[in-house]
Amino acid sequence: MSDEHPRMGPGRGRLTGKVVIVTGADSGIGRATARLFAREGAAVACADIRPAELARPGDAPRIDELIARDGAAGQGSGRAVYVEADAGVAAEWTRVIEVTEGEFGRVDVLVNNAGFGIRARLHELSEDDWHAVLRTNLDSVFHGVRAVLPVFDRQGGGVIVNNASSFGLLATDAYPAYCASKAAVVNLTRQLAIDYGPAIRVNCVCPGATLTPRLEERIAASADPAATRARMDDLARSLRRMAAPEEIAYAILFLASDEASFVTGHALTVDGGQTIDA
Numbered sequence: 001m002s003d004e005h006p007r008m009g010p011g012r013g014r015l016t017g018k019v020v021i022v023t024g025a026d027s028g029i030g031r032a033t034a035r036l037f038a039r040e041g042a043a044v045a046c047a048d049i050r051p052a053e054l055a056r057p058g059d060a061p062r063i064d065e066l067i068a069r070d071g072a073a074g075q076g077s078g079r080a081v082y083v084e085a086d087a088g089v090a091a092e093w094t095r096v097i098e099v100t101e102g103e104f105g106r107v108d109v110l111v112n113n114a115g116f117g118i119r120a121r122l123h124e125l126s127e128d129d130w131h132a133v134l135r136t137n138l139d140s141v142f143h144g145v146r147a148v149l150p151v152f153d154r155q156g157g158g159v160i161v162n163n164a165s166s167f168g169l170l171a172t173d174a175y176p177a178y179c180a181s182k183a184a185v186v187n188l189t190r191q192l193a194i195d196y197g198p199a200i201r202v203n204c205v206c207p208g209a210t211l212t213p214r215l216e217e218r219i220a221a222s223a224d225p226a227a228t229r230a231r232m233d234d235l236a237r238s239l240r241r242m243a244a245p246e247e248i249a250y251a252i253l254f255l256a257s258d259e260a261s262f263v264t265g266h267a268l269t270v271d272g273g274q275t276i277d278a
C-alpha cells in the first residue's frame with residue numbers, strides 16, 4: 001500500500017526529547033503533524049474525539065499505531081499514545097494532561113488543531129450548529145491553553161501552535177461560524193503571545209485548502225466533484241493546487257521547533273498564494 005504522506009521525508013531530530021500534544025490527531029492535518037513530529041523525535045499524545053476502537057477508513061491504522069510502525073521501521077521515536085477526548089470540553093483536558101504526563105513525564109508543545117466547519121449562511125445555521133463550531137474551533141484553544149499553562153509554568157516554558165485558516169484572514173461565502181472562529185484564533189494567538197512571553201511562544205498557521213478527509217468528503221458530496229476540485233485548486237492563486245496535509249505539518253513543525261525561537265504572535269499563511277489575491 002502506498003504511503004499516505006508521500007511528501008513527508010525522514011526526520012532530522014528537530015524535536016528530539018520533546019513531548020507534544022496534538023488535538024484532532026487522527027485525521028488530516030493533525031495526523032500528518034503527529035506523525036511528522038514523531039519522525040522528528042518527539043513523543044506524541046494524539047488527542048482525538050474519534051473513539052479509539054472505531055475502525056479507520058480503508059482500514060488505516062490509528063495514528064498512534066502508525067507512529068509505532070514508523071518507529072519499528074527506524075523512522076523517528078515511535079512513541080505515541082492515543083487519548084480519546086473532546087478538545088472543546090474543559091474536563092476532558094484534565095485527562096489529556098494526566099495521560100500525557102503519565103506516559104511521557106512532561107509537555108513541551110501543544111498543537112491546537114481540532115476543528116471543523118458548517119457550510120450555511122448565518123440565518124440557516126441553528127444555534128446548536130453555531131455553538132458546535134465555536135466550541136470545537138475556539139473554546140478548544142481556550143481549554144487547551146488553560147490546561148497546559150500550569151505544566152509550562154512548572155517546566156519554565158513551552159510552545160503553542162494553533163491551527164487557524166486562510167478563512168481566519170479572509171471571508172468566504174456561507175461559512176460564518178468558521179470564519180468568525182478562525183479569525184478569533186488568529187487574534188487570540190497574538191494576544192496570548194503578549195501575555196505569556198517570554199517563556200511561552202504562541203503562533204498559528206493559516207492553511208489554505210488542504211486535501212484532507214474533511215475536504216475529500218466535501219468534494220465527493222458536491223453536485224459536480226470535478227468542478228469543485230478545480231475550484232478548490234484555483235483558490236491557491238499562485239500554486240494552483242490544494243496542499244497535502246504534510247505540507248501544513250512542516251509549517252507547524254517550524255513554529256514548534258527551536259528554529260523558530262524568535263517567532264511569536266505570528267499567523268503563518270501556508271496557502272499556495274490564496275491570500276495574495278486582491
Ligand SMILES: NC(=O)c1ccc[n+]([C@@H]2O[C@H](COP(=O)([O-])OP(=O)(O)OC[C@H]3O[C@@H](n4cnc5c(N)ncnc54)[C@H](O)[C@@H]3O)[C@@H](O)[C@H]2O)c1
Pocket residue numbers: 023024025026027028029030047048049050085086087088113114115116117136163164165166206207208209210211212213214215
Ligand atoms: N483541510 C483544509 O482545507 C483546512 C484549511 C484550513 C484550516 N484547516 C484546519 O485544520 C484543522 C484540521 O482539519 P482537517 O481538514 O485535517 O480535518 P479532518 O476532519 O480531516 O480531521 C480533523 C480531526 O479532528 C478530530 N476532531 C474533530 N472535533 C474534535 C474535537 N472536538 N476534539 C478532538 N478532536 C476532534 C476529528 O475526529 C478528526 O480526526 C481544523 O482546525 C481545520 O479548520 C483545514
